[in-house]
Amino acid sequence: MNEPSWRKPTGIFLILLLILVWAVIVATASSWIGDQHMLVQLLIYVVAGIVWIAPLKPLLAWMETGRWRH
Incomplete structure (x- = not known):
């Protein structure tokens, strides 16, 4: 069995941060x-x-x- 990866919780955090930052940018504008x-x-x-989905x-x-790439 594979050991759990730290990348998934980190990635989830980064996705939430991306959404937050993008929402603040749009709300500011x-x-x-x-x-x-x-x-x-x-x-x-x-x-x-749609743009925030690109990253x-x-x-x-x-x-x-x-x-970072397949």
Whole structure:
């Protein structure tokens, strides 16, 4: 049986930290975003809701394999 890896709890912590930092960035910009046209706001929030996912693939790979790339 394999010994439990420290990478998974560390990775979970990093994912939560990423979400927190991204939420603070978007919330900080919300007053500026709120001044924009409704369709521009929609576009910004859709992009902001998708962009934070990009760093997850290498992070999840590292959590599973110990390497940043497959």
